[in-house]
Amino acid sequence: MVTQIISTMETQVSNGPTSNSSLPNGPLISANGATDDSKTNLIVNYLPQNMTQEEFKSLFGSIGEIESCKLVRDKITGQSLGYGFVNYVDSNDADKAINTLNGLKLQTKTIKVSYARPSSASIRDANLYVSGLPKTMSQKEMEQLFSQYGRIITSRILVDQVTGVSRGVGFIRFDKRIEAEEAIKGLNGQKPLGASEPITVKFANNPSQKTGQALLTHLYQTTARRYTGPLHHQTQRFSPLSLISRFSPITIDSMTSLAGVNLTGASSAGWCIFVYNLSPEADESVLWQLFGPFGAVTNVKVIRDFTTNKCKGFGFVTMTNYDEAAMAIASLNGYRLGDRILQVSFKTSKQHKA
DNA sequence: TGGAATT
Numbered sequence: 001m002v003t004q005i006i007s008t009m010e011t012q013v014s015n016g017p018t019s020n021s022s023l024p025n026g027p028l029i030s031a032n033g034a035t036d037d038s039k040t041n042l043i044v045n046y047l048p049q050n051m052t053q054e055e056f057k058s059l060f061g062s063i064g065e066i067e068s069c070k071l072v073r074d075k076i077t078g079q080s081l082g083y084g085f086v087n088y089v090d091s092n093d094a095d096k097a098i099n100t101l102n103g104l105k106l107q108t109k110t111i112k113v114s115y116a117r118p119s120s121a122s123i124r125d126a127n128l129y130v131s132g133l134p135k136t137m138s139q140k141e142m143e144q145l146f147s148q149y150g151r152i153i154t155s156r157i158l159v160d161q162v163t164g165v166s167r168g169v170g171f172i173r174f175d176k177r178i179e180a181e182e183a184i185k186g187l188n189g190q191k192p193l194g195a196s197e198p199i200t201v202k203f204a205n206n207p208s209q210k211t212g213q214a215l216l217t218h219l220y221q222t223t224a225r226r227y228t229g230p231l232h233h234q235t236q237r238f239s240p241l242s243l244i245s246r247f248s249p250i251t252i253d254s255m256t257s258l259a260g261v262n263l264t265g266a267s268s269a270g271w272c273i274f275v276y277n278l279s280p281e282a283d284e285s286v287l288w289q290l291f292g293p294f295g296a297v298t299n300v301k302v303i304r305d306f307t308t309n310k311c312k313g314f315g316f317v318t319m320t321n322y323d324e325a326a327m328a329i330a331s332l333n334g335y336r337l338g339d340r341i342l343q344v345s346f347k348t349s350k351q352h353k354a
Numbered sequence: 355t356g357g358a359a360t361t
Contacts, residue, residue, distance in 0.1 A: 046361065082361090112361090129360060156361055169359045205360050276355050303357055314356065347356075 039091035040067065042098065043116035045083045047071070048107040052080075060086040063100065064093025074206070081206050082109075085116055117153075126153075126174040128183060129204035133157070133168040134195045145192055146172045150179025171204055189306060198306065270298050270318040271325040272347040275332075277340045278302065280310035290332055291317045295324025316347065 047056065053071045060069060071084040088094045094115070102113035117123060133142065139157045146152060157170040174180045180203070188201040275287065287300035299318040302311050319325040325346070333344040 109361090127361095131359060154361090158359070158361070167359060169361095171361060274356060301357065312357095316357065343355075 037087055038115065038118065040089070040094045041085060041087040041116045042094055042113055043083065043085055044101075045112040045114075046109045047080065047082050047084060047111055048109050049080055049082060051106070056084055056086075060097060060101070063088070063097045065089040122176050122178070124177060125203060126177045126180045127204040128172045128174070128180050128201055130170045130172060130199055130201050131168060132197055132199040133166065133170060134192065134197075135166045135168055137166065137192065137195075139170070142170055142172070145187065146174075146183055149174070149183035149186060151175040200306075270320045271322055273317040273319065273325060273329060274314065274345050274347040275317060276314045276343040277337075278311050278313055278315055278342075279338060279340060280308075280313070282311040282315065286337075287315055287317050290335075290337075291319065291328050294319070294328035294331065296320035 042060075044056075044060070051071070056071045057066065057069050060066060065088065067087045067089045069084065069086040072081045073079060074081060086094075086097065088097065098113050098115070101111065104111050104113075128146075130142070137157070139155055142157060143152055143155050146155070151174065152172060153175055154173040155171065158167045159165060160167060172180075172183070174183065184201050184203070187199060189198045191198050273291070275290075278286070282302055284300050284302055287302065288297065291297050291300070297317060297319050300315065301317075302315040303313075304310060305312050317328075319328065329344050329346065332342055335342045335344070
């Protein structure tokens with residue numbers, strides 16, 4: 001299956017300083033003694049997943065003297081979250097960094113360099129993921145829809161790189177988390193004016209979170225199997241958390257690059273299995289329990305109703321190896337789960353509503 | 355009896 005290449009457009013409201021001096025500036029001290037970082041502190045977004053703190057510092061240090069910088073990482077896995085902060089000593093260097101490094105292409109990413117808003121708890125977790133948008137809806141129209149709930153900092157609609165047509169998926173970052181919460185309450189499950197389908201509005205995942213999770217899932221599967229052997233009477237599985245403590249981020253990185261693992265491919269490759277006649281209470285764990293004993297499972301998904309959040313009676317499981325998937329299907333098709341007889345088969349390319 | 359999309 002071909003991985004779709006995505007291109008995006010993004011706009012951002014002005015949130016930085018409004019003037020720049022042509023003279024070097026030292027740190028600005030306000031009346032209460034606090035430093036004002038608004039003209040020196042930058043946020044850098046869309047960094048490549050594998051960029052290290054050292055590379056990050058090296059890149060931005062080439063512009064001028066750095067007061068401090070930080071590549072933001074997942075607290076547990078240590079994986080880069082794909083963004084960071086750079087605070088320059090001189091505001092002119094911050095300005096120069098925006099002018100020379102914003103839009104720089106690094107691997108598959110186009111980095112974004114802009115002034116950071118002042119750090120504050122109220123602006124955290126204010127980013128929304130929106131799906132089910134009409135393909136005809138423009139970024140501006142999406143902003144108009146959301147702007148009733150607060151000040152929009154950034155917005156984006158993902159489009160197919162080849163055709164340029166909207167994928168019906170986008171992001172809205174509000175200035176304040178409470179604004180984002182209100183937008184979810186007001187718009188999730190609602191049909192935009194003239195639309196035939198409701199949209200989904202939820203908090204967005206962290207950048208690059210998915211690849212990190214896919215990697216951990218992959219490690220979890222392969223390592224658990226290495227220790228337990230294939231197919232037989234597996235009574236205890238390793239917890240992903242126990243693996244995290246045994247693999248440092250550096251080890252994960254080096255294993256990944258040594259193995260030439262393509263993170264995107266690893267999460268999507270495999271044999272997809274359709275599971276029908278699950279109960280409304282079914283969750284992901286039941287699929288793990290059913291299929292895990294047969295071999296490497298890379299992904300499970302329970303399909304839920306939009307409003308009730310109950311299972312719609314079916315789900316999908318992705319397994320890495322054909323033999324194990326075939327064995328799981330042969331064993332679980334017709335299997336009685338509670339008072340239901342499961343129907344399990346390879347997913348076919350049956351078409352449904354797009 | 356057939357989903358999804360994460361800059």
